[in-house]
Amino acid sequence: MELRSNVPSGPIEKRWEKHRFDLKLVNPANRRKSTVIVVGTGLAGGAASATLGELGYNVHAFYYQDSPRRAHSIAAQGGINASKNYQNDGDSIYRLFYDTVKGGDFRARESNVYRLAEVSGNIIDQCTAQGVPFAREYSGLLDNRSFGGAQVSRTFYARGQTGQQLLLGAYQALERQVDAGTVHTHGRHEMLDLIVIDGVARGIVTRDLVSGEIRPWLADCVVLASGGYGNVFYLSTNAKGCNVTATWRAHRLGAAFANPCYTQIHPTCIPVAGDYQSKLTLMSESLRNDGRVWVPRDPADATKDPRTIAEGNRDYYLETRYPAFGNLVPRDIASRAAKKVCDEGRGVGPAVDGERRGVYLDFADSIKRLGKSKIEERYGNLFEMYERIAGENPYETPMRIYPASHYTMGGLWVDYNLMTTIPGLFAAGEANFSDHGANRLGASALMQGLADGYFVLPSTLAGYLANFKGPKIADDHAEVRAAVGRVNERLKRLVSAPKPSRTPDSFHKELGRLVWDECGMGRNAEGLRKALARIPELREEFWNGVRVTGSGAELNQTLEKAGRVADFLELGELMCLDALHREESAGGHFREEHQTEDGEAKRDDENFTYVAAWEHTGDLSKPKLNKEPLTFEYVKPAQRSYK
């Protein structure tokens, strides 16, 4: 497989403009005749569908929820970055580009990141024009906050519901096109396979989640904007339905999967309360601005009322270890530090499976300094949410937090046009690997999803479609029938395992725990090998023993889950293989063997400055590694230091 990034040459600030000019256009009369399939209506897919519809293409948008407005993007709380420099604090396109490349620990493609920074301002203009109610100052102008340790205030937000408001903006633009007849929406439809004809993506196979009908959809090109794969861990901050199926099916047909081991663990989530736990809830990172993180010095104090533990017996471990950034160190660092103190037996909160996994986030000092009303004004809704879930009042007793899977930087490999290694198949948003390298900075996923959907894909798809000369395909084409056949066959196997004994969730929990332990916040060769030995066994047990009630010809949520778990069982192995091969630490990928003397991530730029793009070979345990070398012409790699 050849990886051609198709990055334009020339000065970085001119590349996108030049490229856009070089891309061909599709004349308006021909757009109607081009059919585009978009899987996903989150920020990336919703924005792309709306824009392509406006341009006059014939768009079919698919999503598994009942309405496009419910895509997982709705849950993003904190905000979206843009280099508007409205605060006059020295921000610029170049600074946002620089921060993102550095934040990604020098494992992202410079040209893509620059483009992202370049269109970031247009995103804010577009969303504001749609009526997205961003927070404002008394002057009536837009407000900003600083987020995730950034030195400038470039984050735009809408209370604690930024993702919701941005998604509703895209959703409304999409529904406008539905009304105009350009976009056709297909809710409660799950993509279960891709149709590739003569090496080119030409359609998808879906299951109607209400009737169970399996059918093909044909098009001139296909966009996957199906989100990330963080649910491989079972417990994560993702919505329950988030899955890897769409991208994984494409991977099995030839789309390279890049950097699967780069996952982001968010430090401030509500800890697991019991073995029935179904998902984890994120508490906004902004809490770290006023909360102090600590654990007892003595493990024996773990069960004591924290308020009775004397100051001298508390370990404010982030403040001591990172005096310059203190409680505001980046996500990966804060997460690992929490794991470390819990590994030492100093975790707090209820014991689940014999372990206490939680640290305190204490507001007592801030309440004393600023008064309860100020804290309530800043975090009232978050405190209420915490109280609702944990049943404790954080104004009186410290919150308990613990890291949880939150975002996946890896995804389908794409070139500068967001096209995968299968011609005609594009990937956008969290589903691709493109812009965040080994670690994503806060407030930049929303930016990337909307950049891809509103600004990048509409240009690059036109470039592809203008040259596209594929024949018209009929539903009874051999490849179409083969794809439908594969789907039917798989569903049949899922409902008729030879020895049905365990529920899909029970397999998912076991896989999740294994991948979390061995390929989560800290990884080492021994643990990864252990997981690599176990996952194929578990996969076999699954196909032999999964218990799915009912049939495929009806609404069947157990069957939906089983299909998703089956794909996670394959992806999990690739994640571990990728993590094992990458003999360095970078961003969210922390190999315990590769750390500095004081326990920080140690990159190996000489040997690992590349994107690992894995190719399916037919043997899940032996994928082929392809490398896209990364070059840094503008931002020179240096060790990230937050001391």
Add this chain to the structure above:
Amino acid sequence: MSKKLNLTLHVWRQKGPTAAGDFVKYPASGIDDHMSFLEMLDVVNEGLIEKGEDPIAFDHDCREGICGSCGVMINGMAHGPRKATTACQLHMRVFHDGDEIWIEPWRAAAFPIIKDLIVDRGSLDRIVQSGGYVSVRTGAARDANNIAIPKDDADLAMDAAQCIGCGACVAACPNASASLFTSAKIGHLALLPQGGPEREDRVRRMVLQHDAELFGSCTQHGECEAACPKQISINFIARMNADFIKTAVTANADLKQREGQ
């Protein structure tokens, strides 16, 4: 410390849109009071699957109270007894050992039942299609700070924009009206200058679509506001009605003016 609860559930089971439905009784024992309501249903469902029985179908996704997927009547209350809380954010501590819990789908002509607790809320999307947007093409926007909007207006617009589209307002309303949902979108956009040019058309089209979907009319019971997990105020319904009436007058005036020319 967590407590264990032993409960009896009465759950609406219905195979499909045209099948007859009924309540079926299930014991739910050893329920940890830290569980969320949906986690309690997960536990019951795992037990059903293990016995080879069809689990209870219910919509859910984010489980954080923001996607609007979940929503059931719990003891006759939309999303259950806790104020400003979706079913997924409701925790079992609000119940007591020995409680009987009745769980039903949203009931409304505009929300046909698909299966068990799942209903079809496509009617809400169609209301948005009829005008719940600002018509601005991608790339056609001017600099965001060219429009200054008084903070109070922006904040009030945000109050309305918070709607999660769950349908609780409809389920709680004795007339099964979606006025709160419709007025929240109309109110959000009417409060902002960006929504100005299409304001008249929007209110007219959306209200007509609302009625065409078989939602009932608002007779100001206020149940919707009480049930709304985002506490959206019924003042938005008053604003919508005022706009609608005004449009009837101004639209006629426009027409007369145009005819006179």
